[in-house]
Amino acid sequence: MARKVVGFGEDDLRALAGPRSFERGLGYLDAVSALEVGDGSVTASVRGTDVYVVELTLGEDDVVSGECDCPYGQEGNFCKHCVAVGLTVLRRAKTIPPQRAAARARASGLDAWLTALSRDELLTLVREQIADDRGLRRRLELRAAAARSDLGTVRDRILALIDPRPFARYGYIEYADAPGYAQQVAEAAGALRALTGGGRAAEAVGLAEEAIRVLGEAYEAIDDSDGVVGRAAAAVADVHLEACGAARTDPERLAEWLVGQVLGDSNDVPDLDPLDYAEVLGASGLACVRQLAAEARRRRPSGWAERYLMERLVRAEGDVDALVALYAQDLDPSGATHLRIAEELESAGRADEALRWAERGLRDCAAETYVDGRLVDYVCARYAKAGRPDDVVGVRRDRFGAERSLAAYRHLRAAAQAAECWEAERVAALAALREDARRERGRRYGGPVLIDVLLDDGDVDAAWREAGGLADDRQWERLADLSRESRPAEALAVYLRLAERLKEPTGERAYEHLARVLVGARECHRVLGTQEAFADHLVGLRVELKRRRKLMSVLDRHRL
Template sequence: MAWFSKADLRVLAGDRSFERGLGYLAAVTNVGSLPDGVVGTVHGTASYRARLRNVGGSLAGTCSCPYGREGAFCKHCVALGLRVLTTESESPAQATDMRAFLETLDRSALVDLIWQQAQDDAALYQRLLLFMATESARPDSSVLGVQVDQLKVDWINYGDEDAYAANATAVLDALGRLIPTRSEVVQPLLRRALTHIGAAASACEDVTGTVVAVAERAWRLYLDSCRLVPPDQAELGRWLVDFHLDGPEWPEVELDEVVDLLGEPGLAAYRLGLEQTGSKRNDWRFRWLREQFVAATGGTDELVACLAEQLSGPHDYVRIATLLREDGRLDEAVEWLQRGHRAEGRWDARSYGLVDLLVELHQECGRDSDALELLEAKFTDAPAEDTYRQWREAAERVGRWQHLREQAHRVLRERAEARAFRAAETLARILLAEGDIEASWQVVQRYRCDESTRLAVADRRAETHPADAIAIYRPVVDTAIAETNKHSYQRAAQLLTTLRDLHSRIGTESDFEADVRSLKDAHRRKRSLLAILADQGL
């Protein structure tokens, strides 16, 4: 018997992936045994490598597909498992203790076996090369250098990220083995590896961050080697500037991580490198480096001055105000935000974060009237539920909400009459949140509102007026069915279940039953829909 069953595959994958895996059974090729399980290729939109493992008697699976790389037991794992179960002989041979057998062979036989396999197995040959280069009495930096430089690529095709990451990891493992004893040899190799792997992270889709994670590991190894054998501080400072400005985007290297390694000579070289570059470029990287340098070496005033050199939008004023706030300088923070508010000159999503922080600071300073004035202007210009709640909470603190509430509702009704974007929905939801169900019902009856708002109001209206709610729910059933997918069919069934309860409450069950029969007849070709309705007892 196999160490897993179809039931195990279904439990791990779920019904949907299991059923989909059935359709890939014929697409499984290149099945091979491994000490802890099997591996195979499954061909679909691309070719993926799936592996099943016996972990303490339990089944586990991995796959190179996007879903599998997220840790899921995917349809490709299911297909591989089904192929194994299909092709397994009725009386499988007893598993061989391979390690025990290998221990019986003499050294020459083992060498021949490994060397023969390495002729056609690039990954094994690389491991042998790296092992030879690092485990011999005198490490071979030239071999290691060749392996590092092979990490340089122009592009990584989709699906090949894992293979690249495995290759790069093998190289880093080898370099890591030398760090305790030969850090001075490893450091220049790790710098090259950082450049190549970082560039590779931008030369692929890498949706799961596999290559980025390897680039970050390379950076950690480099830091470890530098802490064991500190490099020349000035040279390190110059290299870091060049790496930041002209190197890859990955890994993200923070100056704070290396301030202790740089010391005064390294920071001086770093500053000089920035100054020499400043006249040549003014891109985001250079500005980011200057900000990091000032943050690491200067105080709040120096960093504020650096940020103030280029104010491109509200977020820059917010950053400055946040620094000043953290330094306990609230009045100055308010001044910067007010300056940013004047500079922006308009209300939109870009400025809301600035306004929200300014409101907080006004309240911290006891200037509640200023906070209310800002929130009133923000709400009047762009009414929204969040702003309404902010305004109400601020007004309630000073006992002024009753008057302002009438003003806020008047603004919303005027905008609803003018058919302003989402004004009616905002009014209905605010009334609903305040418990005024009748007023929110009148809004959705009078104005055009989106489906979610109408349903939210209908949910509450149904508590006292089930017949009114029926008129809202029933058209949504038809809309859901028209989308013709399983999810929308399930939603239609849920709505019909709600309608059944409402009809029962007003004694019109026969009308509901006739409606469902008519609906099923009109959609009799939609077998998935009919099956879902049957599951709900409809």
């Protein structure tokens, strides 16, 4: 098999990107510019929502990889922009080998030139570069301070890098300024890593913790929609973990700091997880984290962060009973917590206990109007699997009794039909809904559920009988839509009444609604053979509302 000229092909790009991103990449071929071929990489710009920079790299065995600074690419995905650059390279495959050779020659020539320079010449060159490149100067200043163990300067430079104020022109870092700030935070992370590598891990720990504090306090005033600052802050957290390991940080002190960070007010970024530090903490440190988390939970049992931390720790221990006990301390009135307990027990192979907890959830929440539908579905699914259709009907009947809604009626209907007892259940359900409608007459916002369920059953005649004095406009319109052929005169009366009300509101949605009602009226006139009457009505309406030009265009579009 012949070797590929550029080391990869369309199939490789499709496999990396997936079918969707590959197809979308085809539409960006004309957006690729500034293609630059290096020895083992290709860089280019791609214009999309913004101008993005793409770099494709050929690793060992010509395995291609790609990076892009678009939001999707920054999540580690081989995006459509990478595909576009890859396809552009394939289109220019014949020119790539000589360009790569030229890149190697340039790199070799540069290396030879630098090697031939004297010390003074190199110093002059570096000084010229740092005079023009602020970022390079900061990085070299940090390296110099670290090399001479000038921790005061290192600290000042790192804190200067993560200081948000130079980017917060209005007291807030805007979206456009977030990448620049993120780059400085990443530089700070690099400096901390260099400090650790230089044998000053203990100092790196303290500086990293100070940096994390500043980032946590500043983050709420940053528009980090693309997550660039969050990723840079995560790099600082990674360095802190590395430094803690290298410095052999005291486990109890580290445990106290971690719990304080997780439970503190500024814990959005970086998102620290004490379990990531398990190896550094050791058994004694993890026990301290557990104790501190339990104490915090007792002090503030309703706290979300306290509950989440405790749950993470207990789950990591693998003790299902302890996890169940933790959940049981704070049972949600909707039954959602009962469901979580049931799912944990079922995952542990304890299906009977799981069902008992789910059943308990239904009992505990029986009087609640809202019960988590997933809990009800869970119990019904297990009853059905066990061949207990009557019990499924019982659960759905109880829920319908507590929550008289169309959704609850549909669930009851499906269960009763499966158990072949729907006729009796329907009679009882409709009787309850009629009583609701009678009791709430004149006091209800919107029409009664009774009308909705009759329409859902397809019992249009019964819906007409019950609608008088009860149905709202939405239900009347639905009734008319279903009755154009069978009850054209009654449906027409509904449409005309609705059209009269819809003449007042303005706006696109109101005009579209009026047009739909008029289309329904036109259909009724067609069935009745009174098209001329409709034409006269429409002419009168157009004359009356002629000043509403948008309405006239909507009517024209519907051929009215």
